[in-house]
Structures are given as structure tokens and as C-alpha cells.
Amino acid sequence: MTGMKEGAGENPFAEETSSGTSDREDETDLGDVESAEDNTEGPVEQSASSPEQSTNRKPMQIPYKFRRDGVQDGRDRVPLFLHSETKRDERDALRELEERLDDDVSLTDLREALVIAGLDHLDEVEGQLEEWGYGMVFDN
Structure with missing residues (x-):
């Protein structure tokens, strides 16, 4: 859903101003x-x-x-490369959230929400990065 169609009735979110325009x-x-x-x-x-x-x-x-007029409005395009397991988990999360919300969820919105949630949980992100080998020290 990208917004309301023009001419489809009044916009319930518009507020009237003194000039009568929204x-x-x-x-x-x-x-x-x-x-x-x-x-x-x-x-x-x-x-x-x-x-x-x-x-x-x-x-x-x-x-x-x-x-917004579309899911890309106000967003910068960034490349995203995912492992196949992550892509599968992302698809499963999308389906589950659509069921919970009883609404269609755009993949772009899901991805940004996942990034924001990750930013709020840096300890968990740190743990994932450590699993991938970050922070390892090799003595000479």
C-alpha cells in the first residue's frame, strides 16, 4: 500500500488550515x-x-x-548482500510479521526495521560479529 489514490475521497489524515487547504x-x-x-x-x-x-x-x-509516496521515499539506496540462510530467515520473518500485523509488509520496511532493531541491541550484534571471527587475536 503506497498511499491514497487521488480522487478516491477525502484524506482522513489531512488537517484543514485557515485557507481551507490541507x-x-x-x-x-x-x-x-x-x-x-x-x-x-x-x-x-x-x-x-x-x-x-x-x-x-x-x-x-x-x-x-x-x-510517503513509495517505500524508497526519504531513503538512501545501499547494497545489501545476504547469506542464503539469512535470506531464508528474512523471508520467514516477513511472513510472520505480516501475520502478526495482519497487513502487507514491504521488504524494504522490514530491512530498515531490522537495522534499527539491531542498532538498539548492539550487544547482540557484537555477539554475531564475534561468531564470524571479529575480535579474534592471534599471537605471533
């Missing part, structure tokens, strides 16, 4: 400037008509999946 129409090329991480963390500050509204109401953040 915020989405006023933005330019979000995919090249913003990352998914930048747009999904924390609330965006907005002025509210009363202090009570500002503490109880959080603006909706549009997930990366829905605000």
Missing part, C-alpha cells in the same frame, strides 16, 4: 527532508484555545507508511 498540500517533499523517526516521536506543539486542551489533546502524527 496541510499535506502546503508541505513540500517531506520524504527527502524528514525521517520516520523524526516524525513519530513526541508531540508537536500547537497553540490551544485553553490550557486544558493543551494538556489533554495530542496532535495526530501521520505514520511514515501513510505519508
